[in-house]
Amino acid sequence: MFTWAIIAIETVSAVALIFLVLLHSGRGGGISDLMGGSMGAAATGSTVVERNLDRITIAVALLFTFCTLALDLRLQ
Secondary structure, eight states: OHHHHHHHHHHHHHHHHHHHHHHSOOSSOHHHHHTTOOOOSTTTTTSHHHHHHHHHHHHHHHHHHHHHHHHHHHTO
8 A cells, every 4th residue: 555655656746847847948948938937048047936946846856766765665
């Protein structure tokens, strides 16, 4: 039962991590440019929204990493 919970959390965090990485604006703007996130080259990365998106992405990446390690230790 515990293993299935870890698998479910890891699956959700993997999909969320893909979505969050695609939201980041890169050189070309990315998907966030389609949603009105284009602020120009001077303001890239300095807005509150970008900083919060970075923090959320890091938190989800850490959750994914810990779930992967827990699942590995659980299945050994």
